[in-house]
Amino acid sequence: MAIEVVALPLPSSADPSKFADFGREVKGVDPGQLTDEQFKEIQELLYKHDALLFRNTNLTPEQQYALTKAFDPSSESYGHGNNKTGSEKKSVLHPDLKTIPRVPQVQLIGNGTVYNHEGLAEAMLKHPSHTTFHKTRVSEEDEAKGITRFYRWHIDAALYDLSPPKVTTLYGLTVPKGAQQVCRYDDGTGDELPVPLGTTAFVSGKTMFDILPKELKSVAVRTSVKYAPHPYVWMAPAHALPTGLGIETEGLELPYSELPAWEEARTKTFPMVWKNPVTGNLHFQVHPCGVAELIVSPLPDGASKEGALFPEGAHLKDLKEVRELLYKMQRPAIAPPLVYPHDWHEKDLVLFHNRGVLHTVVGAFTKDQVRAFHQCNLAASDDPTGPTAEDVLKWA
Ligand SMILES: [Fe+2]
Numbered sequence: 001m002a003i004e005v006v007a008l009p010l011p012s013s014a015d016p017s018k019f020a021d022f023g024r025e026v027k028g029v030d031p032g033q034l035t036d037e038q039f040k041e042i043q044e045l046l047y048k049h050d051a052l053l054f055r056n057t058n059l060t061p062e063q064q065y066a067l068t069k070a071f072d073p074s075s076e077s078y079g080h081g082n083n084k085t086g087s088e089k090k091s092v093l094h095p096d097l098k099t100i101p102r103v104p105q106v107q108l109i110g111n112g113t114v115y116n117h118e119g120l121a122e123a124m125l126k127h128p129s130h131t132t133f134h135k136t137r138v139s140e141e142d143e144a145k146g147i148t149r150f151y152r153w154h155i156d157a158a159l160y161d162l163s164p165p166k167v168t169t170l171y172g173l174t175v176p177k178g179a180q181q182v183c184r185y186d187d188g189t190g191d192e193l194p195v196p197l198g199t200t201a202f203v204s205g206k207t208m209f210d211i212l213p214k215e216l217k218s219v220a221v222r223t224s225v226k227y228a229p230h231p232y233v234w235m236a237p238a239h240a241l242p243t244g245l246g247i248e249t250e251g252l253e254l255p256y257s258e259l260p261a262w263e264e265a266r267t268k269t270f271p272m273v274w275k276n277p278v279t280g281n282l283h284f285q286v287h288p289c290g291v292a293e294l295i296v297s298p299l300p301d302g303a304s305k306e307g308a309l310f311p312e313g314a315h316l317k318d319l320k321e322v323r324e325l326l327y328k329m330q331r332p333a334i335a336p337p338l339v340y341p342h343d344w345h346e347k348d349l350v351l352f353h354n355r356g357v358l359h360t361v362v363g364a365f366t367k368d369q370v371r372a373f374h375q376c377n378l379a380a381s382d383d384p385t386g387p388t389a390e391d392v393l394k395w396a
């Protein structure tokens with residue numbers, strides 16, 4: 001049977017013109033048992049469309065690991081390192097993940113208590129909540145009415161020592177039914193987005209770049225982003241913005257001297273935009289919470305200096321300045337019409353191009369709403385590639 005590809009069901013909040021290329025549902029193929037030919041086709045589709053949905057799938061943890069690994073055959077360990085989530089107790093990621101004992105690259109995530117699950121006798125899962133991460137929170141009264149927030153916009157990546165995974169696979173096993181919620185931005189814009197309960201929200205990094213004004217595109221292609229060492233431990237005492245798109249600058253980050261042992265050579269500095277290996281498009285890929293510094297190169301020879309920002313280059317180390325610039329560049333792309341909130345059904349498998357999108361957990365469950373998902377991504381065998389010299393000339 002030939003592979004069939006159809007558009008993803010967009011919610012009425014979405015601007016269809018911005019999703020012409022983004023996301024596809026794939027039919028007529030079993031993602032757990034792909035032939036080499038089929039896999040090649042799927043891989044190409046993923047890089048072209050950034051997110052692929054398969055419905056009614058049956059996928060063992062072993063099959064999920066094999067599928068994820070096929071995108072980067074020499075990758076081995078989970079994106080944050082195998083079994084690391086228990087040892088780095090101070091990390092903001094610690095409560096969110098439980099490892100499947102048989103296949104440590106696959107994590108069990110969700111909400112509520114799950115019994116006798118793939119070798120785990122009892123797993124207590126907690127859906128991450130903005131109430132423990134954001135500086136401000138939705139009042140309990142509003143929360144009872146179904147108001148919620150984006151938790152944390154991110155790329156799946158350790159951002160220290162390990163390279164950002166190419167692909168993440170998310171497999172919904174138990175999906176609680178419940179009323180829609182309203183995700184409120186609470187940043188003074190009045191923006192809000194109706195969302196299915198417990199959605200995973202995606203935005204395109206390509207769109208994030210494409211909608212920038214000329215002077216910020218020029219900055220984007222010239223900038224490298226330096227992440228803090230052990231960024232999830234570093235940011236743990238700090239609080240996020242109400243949109244979940246970065247951290248409030250209050251001086252609360254852990255001083256580098258108090259972090260677990262680290263080496264400069266293992267810190268990560270990535271281009272601000274990453275080049276799609278199939279389409280050649282540029283995707284704005286920054287995990288704003290973990291960023292410590294921005295290094296802007298001077299304009300290349302021949303580029304016009306008129307209206308240019310940082311024409312001579314810059315090294316921004318002031319966290320407030322760094323974060324304000326990033327927010328200005330990233331916030332337009334999380335506007336309600338540009339967000340795809342996936343409406344999960346049981347046995348949905350979503351593959352997303354982790355080097356081409358940003359995503360976030362959304363919403364709040366009650367304790368008795370049990371949700372169980374398997375998630376897999378693998379620290380990549382290489383770092384992402386930035387814009388070519390030609391790209392820089394074109395956009396600078
Ligand atoms: Fe994630």
